Amino acid sequence: NAGVTQTPKFQVLKTGQSMTLQCAQDMNHEYMSWYRQDPGMGLRLIHYSVGAGITDQGEVPNGYNVSRSTTEDFPLRLLSAAPSQTSVYFCASSYRDSPDYEQYFGPGTRLTVT
């Protein structure tokens, strides 16, 4: 049981490049989400999914796309990277969309956009 995995751990992009941050979980969790962590701002929700085929926007969705074709995977796509997207990105999952179930976080991806 690997829990929540994220790849890559580090990434440097140039402005305008695109990339996909990968997130996978092997716990059969319905709920998955993406947060970004910036200095002095805590973690902010980007997008989330309550099940395969269902996604919705969080607090800061602009510049990011997601899809959920399987229960296990929830990739985050940056279509045209901007320096403002320099951040640490965390994927999280829980069994159900309920605070009764603990959210498990991945190890994070540190992204730098130059």
Place this chain on the structure above:
Amino acid sequence: AQTVTQSQPEMSVQEAETVTLSCTYDTSESDYYLFWYKQPPSRQMILVIRQEAYKQQNATENRFSVNFQKAAKSFSLKISDSQLGDAAMYFCAYRSVILTGGGNKLTFGTGTQLKVEL
């Protein structure tokens, strides 16, 4: 919208001593959940403790306990017998109960960096 405030960017504690981290929040809801997460240098977010607002009894997990003051909207974390491994960033977080179908969204504070000194 709910907000979570952690007014102490940094705290220090001597090993084996007790330290209290502060958290206040703003909400118009009567039922909700509050959490404390620990983030060590590895960046891994680890759930420390959870409190349900309708429960008056303060949550405890081994050396970690909370002082939940609902009327004051305060949710402080007390760490007893501090250990070197407690050194980390600690985040307070809020989760609405009413928000169904809207995601298990956590609203985080800005964090408190805890240093543990020998």
